[in-house]
Amino acid sequence: MNGEHSPQAFQAVVLFGPPGSGKGTQAKLLVERLGLPHVSTGDMLREHIQLGDALGLQVREVIKAGNLVPDELVIRLVEERLNRPDCRPGVLLDGFPRTIDQARILLGMAEGRGLRLLVIHLKVDYDVITARLTGRRICPQCGTLYNIRLKPPIVPGRCNIEGARLIVREDDKESVIRQRLVAYDAQTMPVLQFFAERVDFFEVDGSNRKPEDLSDEIVNWIQTTVQEGKAS
Ligand code: ADP
Numbered sequence: 001m002n003g004e005h006s007p008q009a010f011q012a013v014v015l016f017g018p019p020g021s022g023k024g025t026q027a028k029l030l031v032e033r034l035g036l037p038h039v040s041t042g043d044m045l046r047e048h049i050q051l052g053d054a055l056g057l058q059v060r061e062v063i064k065a066g067n068l069v070p071d072e073l074v075i076r077l078v079e080e081r082l083n084r085p086d087c088r089p090g091v092l093l094d095g096f097p098r099t100i101d102q103a104r105i106l107l108g109m110a111e112g113r114g115l116r117l118l119v120i121h122l123k124v125d126y127d128v129i130t131a132r133l134t135g136r137r138i139c140p141q142c143g144t145l146y147n148i149r150l151k152p153p154i155v156p157g158r159c160n161i162e163g164a165r166l167i168v169r170e171d172d173k174e175s176v177i178r179q180r181l182v183a184y185d186a187q188t189m190p191v192l193q194f195f196a197e198r199v200d201f202f203e204v205d206g207s208n209r210k211p212e213d214l215s216d217e218i219v220n221w222i223q224t225t226v227q228e229g230k231a232s
Helices: 023-034 041-051 054-064 071-082 100-112 126-134 174-196 211-231
Strands: 011-016 038-040 090-094 116-123 136-138 145-147 200-205
Touching: 011 023, 011 100, 011 174, 011 211, 023 038, 023 090, 023 116, 023 211, 038 041, 038 071, 041 054, 041 071, 041 090, 054 071, 071 090, 071 100, 100 116, 100 174, 116 174, 116 211, 126 136, 126 174, 200 211
Parallel strands: 011 090, 011 116, 038 090, 116 200
Antiparallel strands: 136 145
């Protein structure tokens, strides 16, 4: 539970990449190994939609259309989450930041909390992304992800763990996937350059790799970078 490296090294690890690049899968592997809380803005927003509260109602149609939720809403969510005590030793961010303004705010939040920002870019070919997203199914109960072609469940249409009927996320429809990629190119891609110039930054090709191998490579980079940082 304590993770593989020193809890004294306080970090905000950012998993960055296009929709379908495997951020969620890597996040699950990394939180176990690093012992950091997983903060996914997509998951948080979907929880509000499920609850049907004011925020959920506000963002539902935006997400369904494949567009980005306004900065002030996600920033507030992340800020509230980072203020909780479990995030004091660090955090693994998945899906945030997605705009330059979000990135600027995160830099400030990390600095104010004494967290070192480590950004990992999962690079994946667009045709691989489309194949992953169009075949993606999710368990509505435990959130486990499947793919009808690439990672099918044992019993077709059913979760291996819960036995629940798998569903297609509302924004995994083909026309919506296209819009999500458009939003990524226009609003999120510029954040890469912003980070590459300012913080520790690591790029890995996630198109054709086993998630466990990718996770090994990422953990190695984090450990080396944290060690180097301590030495200097
Ligand atoms: P993916 O990376 O596969 O698109 P996410 O679960 O991260 O999936 O996000 C789903 C949707 O939630 C996004 O398309 C967007 O509408 C909204 N969203 C999530 N994070 C953010 C963010 N940081 N800023 C704005 N919108 C966001």
